[in-house]
Amino acid sequence: MSSVNIIEGALNAKGLKVALAVSRFNDFITSRLLDGAVDCLVRHGAEREDITIIKVPGAFELPLVCERAAQSGKYSGIVALGAVIRGSTPHFDYVCAECSKGIAQVSLKHGVPVGFGVLTCDSLEQAVERAGSKAGNKGVEAAMAMLETVRVLEQL
Numbered sequence: 001m002s003s004v005n006i007i008e009g010a011l012n013a014k015g016l017k018v019a020l021a022v023s024r025f026n027d028f029i030t031s032r033l034l035d036g037a038v039d040c041l042v043r044h045g046a047e048r049e050d051i052t053i054i055k056v057p058g059a060f061e062l063p064l065v066c067e068r069a070a071q072s073g074k075y076s077g078i079v080a081l082g083a084v085i086r087g088s089t090p091h092f093d094y095v096c097a098e099c100s101k102g103i104a105q106v107s108l109k110h111g112v113p114v115g116f117g118v119l120t121c122d123s124l125e126q127a128v129e130r131a132g133s134k135a136g137n138k139g140v141e142a143a144m145a146m147l148e149t150v151r152v153l154e155q156l
């Protein structure tokens with residue numbers, strides 16, 4: 001019996017130009033996500049000068065800057081980093097919905113992998129857990145996912 005063909009991406013960031021879009025809202029959380037993403041890329045072979053950090057006010061603004069970054073053709077991959085924490089109004093739901101939908105659309109429209117490193121949490125405690133403590137660092141996970149997808153696309 002012949003073997004199946006498997007396409008998978010190596011976790012190698014050598015030579016890649018990457019944009020990291022990060023929101024200032026809940027900066028004490030998003031700065032940890034950003035540190036994690038940069039560290040992850042550098043440890044996987046990226047050069048620091050090939051990493052561009054784009055700061056935006058909040059998660060709602062992330063899709064637009066990811067769209068421009070993707071459209072520019074300058075980047076092999078993008079990572080969106082943010083932290084949306086539920087309050088007492090429905091604002092949370094609108095920000096999360098537009099942010100996640102917008103980022104997914106950018107990826108599909110331009111064929112550029114956009115790692116989704118936006119926390120959507122019910123409490124500050126949940127966010128802290130996902131920004132470099134008990135539940136890992138979602139900035140690292142999003143950078144890894146972007147990296148793997150870039151390398152998968154190269155083979156398709």
Ligand code: INI
Pocket residue numbers: 023025026057058059060061082083084085086087091092095
């Ligand atoms: N933006 C966030 O990134 N996280 C939040 O938790 C948040 N909350 O809760 O309001 C938030 N709001 C701001 C929003 O992203 C926009 O920046 C703002 O509405 C201006 O367009």
